Amino acid sequence: MKQKFLRILLVPLALAGAGGVALRAQSRGAFVLRDAKIVRVSGPVIEHGTVVVRDGLIEAVGDNITPPADAWVIDCKGLTVYPGMIDSLSNWGLTNTPPAAAAAAGGRGGRGAATVAAPLVVSTPSNTIVSATPARGPEDRPSNAAYLKAADQIYPNDRAVETARNGGFTTAVTFPTGNIFSGQGSVIDLAGERAGDMVIADSVGQYIAFPGGGRGGGGRGYPGSLMGVIAYIRQIYLDSENYKLAKSIYEKHPEGLPRPAYDRTLEGVLASPRVLLPATRDVEIRRMLAFAKEMKFNAVIYGGHEAWRSTDVLKQAGVPVLLSLKYPERAADSDPTVDESVRVLELRDKAPTAAGALAKAGVKFAFYSDGVGTPRDLMRAVKKAVDAGLEPNAALRALTLTPAEIYGVANRLGSIDKGKIANLVVADGDLFADRTRVKYVFVDGGKYEPILEEPAVRPGGRGGRGQGGPAR
Amino acid sequence: MNRFGTSCFLLAASVCAASAQTAKDAPVLIQNATILTITNGTVKGSILLQNGKIAAVGEKVLAPPGAKVIDGAGKFVMPGIIDCHSHIMAEAINEGTVSVSSMVGIDDVLNPEDIAIYRALAGGVTTANILHGSANSIGGKTVVTKMRWGKDAEEMKFEGAMPGIKFALGENPKRAGASVGFGAAPANLRYPATRMGVEDVIREAFNDAKAYKVTLDEYKAKLAKGENAIPPRRDLKLEPLVEVLEGKRYVHAHCYRQDEILMLLHVADDYGFKVRTLQHVLEGYKVAKEIAAHGAGASTFADWWAYKMEAQDAIPYNAAIMVRKGVLTSLNSDDAELMRHLDKEAAKTVKYGGLSETEALSLITINPAKQLSIDKRVGSLEVGKDADVLLYDGHPLSNFSKVEKVWIDGHEYFDRDQDQEGRSKKQIEKKALIEKAAPAPGGRGGQASVTGGPNQ
Numbered sequence: 022m023k024q025k026f027l028r029i030l031l032v033p034l035a036l037a038g039a040g041g042v043a044l045r046a047q048s049r050g051a052f053v054l055r056d057a058k059i060v061r062v063s064g065p066v067i068e069h070g071t072v073v074v075r076d077g078l079i080e081a082v083g084d085n086i087t088p089p090a091d092a093w094v095i096d097c098k099g100l101t102v103y104p105g106m107i108d109s110l111s112n113w114g115l116t117n118t119p120p121a122a123a124a125a126a127g128g129r130g131g132r133g134a135a136t137v138a139a140p141l142v143v144s145t146p147s148n149t150i151v152s153a154t155p156a157r158g159p160e161d162r163p164s165n166a167a168y169l170k171a172a173d174q175i176y177p178n179d180r181a182v183e184t185a186r187n188g189g190f191t192t193a194v195t196f197p198t199g200n201i202f203s204g205q206g207s208v209i210d211l212a213g214e215r216a217g218d219m220v221i222a223d224s225v226g227q228y229i230a231f232p233g234g235g236r237g238g239g240g241r242g243y244p245g246s247l248m249g250v251i252a253y254i255r256q257i258y259l260d261s262e263n264y265k266l267a268k269s270i271y272e273k274h275p276e277g278l279p280r281p282a283y284d285r286t287l288e289g290v291l292a293s294p295r296v297l298l299p300a301t302r303d304v305e306i307r308r309m310l311a312f313a314k315e316m317k318f319n320a321v322i323y324g325g326h327e328a329w330r331s332t333d334v335l336k337q338a339g340v341p342v343l344l345s346l347k348y349p350e351r352a353a354d355s356d357p358t359v360d361e362s363v364r365v366l367e368l369r370d371k372a373p374t375a376a377g378a379l380a381k382a383g384v385k386f387a388f389y390s391d392g393v394g395t396p397r398d399l400m401r402a403v404k405k406a407v408d409a410g411l412e413p414n415a416a417l418r419a420l421t422l423t424p425a426e427i428y429g430v431a432n433r434l435g436s437i438d439k440g441k442i443a444n445l446v447v448a449d450g451d452l453f454a455d456r457t458r459v460k461y462v463f464v465d466g467g468k469y470e471p472i473l474e475e476p477a478v479r480p481g482g483r484g485g486r487g488q489g490g491p492a493r
Numbered sequence: 494m495n496r497f498g499t500s501c502f503l504l505a506a507s508v509c510a511a512s513a514q515t516a517k518d519a520p521v522l523i524q525n526a527t528i529l530t531i532t533n534g535t536v537k538g539s540i541l542l543q544n545g546k547i548a549a550v551g552e553k554v555l556a557p558p559g560a561k562v563i564d565g566a567g568k569f570v571m572p573g574i575i576d577c578h579s580h581i582m583a584e585a586i587n588e589g590t591v592s593v594s595s596m597v598g599i600d601d602v603l604n605p606e607d608i609a610i611y612r613a614l615a616g617g618v619t620t621a622n623i624l625h626g627s628a629n630s631i632g633g634k635t636v637v638t639k640m641r642w643g644k645d646a647e648e649m650k651f652e653g654a655m656p657g658i659k660f661a662l663g664e665n666p667k668r669a670g671a672s673v674g675f676g677a678a679p680a681n682l683r684y685p686a687t688r689m690g691v692e693d694v695i696r697e698a699f700n701d702a703k704a705y706k707v708t709l710d711e712y713k714a715k716l717a718k719g720e721n722a723i724p725p726r727r728d729l730k731l732e733p734l735v736e737v738l739e740g741k742r743y744v745h746a747h748c749y750r751q752d753e754i755l756m757l758l759h760v761a762d763d764y765g766f767k768v769r770t771l772q773h774v775l776e777g778y779k780v781a782k783e784i785a786a787h788g789a790g791a792s793t794f795a796d797w798w799a800y801k802m803e804a805q806d807a808i809p810y811n812a813a814i815m816v817r818k819g820v821l822t823s824l825n826s827d828d829a830e831l832m833r834h835l836d837k838e839a840a841k842t843v844k845y846g847g848l849s850e851t852e853a854l855s856l857i858t859i860n861p862a863k864q865l866s867i868d869k870r871v872g873s874l875e876v877g878k879d880a881d882v883l884l885y886d887g888h889p890l891s892n893f894s895k896v897e898k899v900w901i902d903g904h905e906y907f908d909r910d911q912d913q914e915g916r917s918k919k920q921i922e923k924k925a926l927i928e929k930a931a932p933a934p935g936g937r938g939g940q941a942s943v944t945g946g947p948n949q
Contacts, residue, residue: 155590156590157591158591158596158730159596159729242590242591243588243590243591244588244590244597245587245588245589245590246585246586246587246588246589246590246597246602247584247585247601247602248584248585248588248597248598248599248601248602248625248633249585249588249590249594249596249597251597251601251602252588252596252597252598252601252729253596255729256596256729259726259727259729260726263724263725263726263727266723266724267723267724270721270722270723271723274721277721278721278722278723279723281723303606304584304604304605304606304645304646307645307646307647308601308602308603308646311646311647312601351930362608363919363922363923363926364606366923366926366927366930367926369930370926370929370930
């Protein structure tokens, strides 16, 4: 009954297009989540407990807490509180996609409002460096935007932010893309009026990408091959070490010394506390681990679909893995007569087992969205990993505390503990069950309420571009 | 061979019979076989492989306890074949964007799962020099590998082998950027466009390397004097060239015509380095004396030519003539298919040029071992050398003979009978995977069951 009432209430609101589907919470006062099942992740589950949120932080959590008198009490009987989920490698917040209301007519039928259809208009920041003349070597710094920082490029109104938040994601480690040295990732909360409010950590890692799947730099000069890309990265890191040393020598005694030239790409590299390296196949994982060891990188591997074959070396190296939730699939338009190797078939078949294998081996790993747009599809992918042998607890950890640990923000995020940032998800059941609905999401202590049902589908469907127009 | 474009191998059903790696392999004794030692004549008798090495060769060798004894009656044993020029197991061949790409290295991109490795094993190859392509006057760094199928990239590398670098002369490096096919628009117009330009690029690169060396030395001198100085950056492009000048890295130079061969030998003399091997060197017979005088080795094809203008003037006697003129000569494959029958390529030099059987087999065993400076370890059947050994069902130079078994470091990496069994097993495995991945009838595979909104 109550839900029905909410539907009636919320649908017109959404159609009125008040800038977004979710309702912005009241001011950042105090909330008490009472009588909830609390999955803290950092400790045992509290079957009936209370979480107190105040001014953006978790003030208290436990089964014997007296609610403060000034708090808004939310009865969570039958509900479960989780830490907000983290997308460990994302571009959420960096795409300038209009808010959902602008595309309200874009329903795809029964997906639920929290996971509305693909964005109608997407403009990604154009970071890709295209040089006027082909690069002749590493000295030309081709495809190098190491200095870019995600925190400087955030669109708070990016619709991806809202979509993800409605599905229980409160945080993303979001990265600029488009270059071999794509730039520095930032940990951001998925809510905020201004970009600056969203940033939790501004520079947590340099995102390295291999253009053309490692086949080269797109035909415009050096590097044009996988080995060229690797050699280029090696030279840049050697240069950055030399640059650091040269600057310190020069700053101490500049007299009579040649002045080291300022280099923004090397500054960007030096500002990045870790290096994210792409590796999907076992061969690539071993290759990147060897490379990381040679370069003494504080490395993180991303991709990892075949990591079930590499658990021994990953464990030995102590390098964490970001696991893509976009499992490899045979392209829909691929030639059906092409004879695929057992290795390729096996890679597709076993990709969902990677998480379970890493957990079993004791390798630190976190999940990431890899372009899978909707939280519902992401949760389905996680569910696949669970069905393939991953403990549900480990799955949750890979979406909460582990990514926080990997990026060095576990003192602020990732679990329900006193003093941490109040990023919470309140759901009416197990987070990974298909029928579970997210009731409330807290980001930085602000309360958000995803719409439970999507508005009735209007004629026109995805094609109805003009209909919604910009947010009215 | 034209290796300008990156070869793309479509991996068909991967057939592997790599047995599980045991910590230590039992000794293997092959008895009653014809043993072609290459360096010490032919022995009718036994060979013992123990602890990864050849422990004994002789008419009578006692089997140590626990040894696996193989009856070699009617069979032949020879050392593993060494291919001085291959591009298998590399996930990139050319860094073709620049004409000096010495900063890149094949060792960064080895793919130990390339099926061509296994197929090369089936043809008796146990060691291969994996080279960068020939798009550049000075190409990337090369790496010597063993065909240890089933091991990872690091374990493929031939421990302690001299590092190398690829040079290329003639048509490939001077092709000024035509990206695909004849007359294609240049994607990356690039100097040089002539053989003169190739020489200039090589000379300039060595000038730079020398200057770089001076900079490094000056810095060291300043430090020694206690002066305040900023260290020069390491230059990964020039470092390998300094190594060449210091004799610490071998030059393997792709070439065809006699004029470009002489050019490179002159450049090397001018800068004081040695060309370790001339690769392909189809006109080597014209300048064999000069090659021998420089001390360069030659690694050529038996009878593969005429695939481009600069490969028109080749003759099948090339290898034999160079051998007779005192050039250390080998035969190479440059190709995953040719790699599987280097033994038959060697046989051609018996017919064309009249090499002895041992001389012919030397072209694919001890000679390339010497060229790569790994002859203390491999290339012949001598006590103490690595147990890289082939068992043939007939004379290796016969068209009707096949490799039955291959050992590397005393470990069996190929067995023809096991291979046949493994094939059907892999087919079953593959069929199961295909069926499992097939979409459910009437839907889009696994996705179909969940669309439709359980949220309602």
